[in-house]
Amino acid sequence: MKITTLTLAVAVVATGLAAEAGQPMNDLEIAHTAYTAGGLDIRYAHLALAISENDAVREFAQTMIRDHTAVNDAAGALIAELNVTPKDNDLSRALVEGAAAKRAEFMQLSGAAFDCAYATNELGYHQLVNKTVAEAFIPAVKVAPLKTLLEDALVTFRAHEAHAERMVDGLECAS
Amino acid sequence: MRQLTSFSRRRFGQGLGASLALVSAPQIARAHGGAHVVTVRMSRFAFLPAGVEIRPGDTVVWTNEDLAPHTATAHDGSWDTGALETATSRRMVFTAPGDFEYFCAFHPHMIGTVAVRPSGGG
């Protein structure tokens, strides 16, 4: 159950974003998924701020809220400018369901157990999202400003991945 | 000039290419007296150039080219640009000599230095 999201997303990436019906994701679906992924990380971060008492974890969570809000604001502005509506899709739904399951799991935890679970998930989540954005979304997207936005977003998400790696190392979680 | 060049090169040892050192060169060149303005870009989660040398009374302008907000915050707490949203700038005038190490409060791996050196000899 816990790896449903990862498995599905990786499978989707591996098959060149062929959905069940065999349709590749279009720009509106890619935009929806990228926006959704950012929103989900913000939700994880709010949970971390509610539960964690670790300074490094709390600072990371605040940075996730600040940065993903900035990226999604830019995405929202572009969507408004292009006058289009992002389209929900299987990958977005899988991410939402996977994150809901994770949050339910995290809510049972506290202290170091929560910190390690959150930090490890943040690392894995950013690795997955970055791989998807770099290898699937950016090559596939057709509208130039959206491609530019995804490239800029990827710079941010990669910084988060490196930051998450340092956070996990610093917490010295037993593997 | 000579010292400044080695200063930038050391700073750029952090995974950045020689081309960036070339970009930084004009930032620290000065041919005459008077107050100067030096620009530091916040780009792809790095300060470019990471090291600047100025004279007392000079101004440093930080410009954020990333989507994510950044800050330039002195390690010793003596100055702080506060949060710079994307595509915004903030300027700070440095009057007292000293070497100021700074970082981004939101992304602490982003580090830089402002060296405020009295004029004379340079």
Ligand SMILES: [Cu+2]
């Ligand atoms: Cu920053």
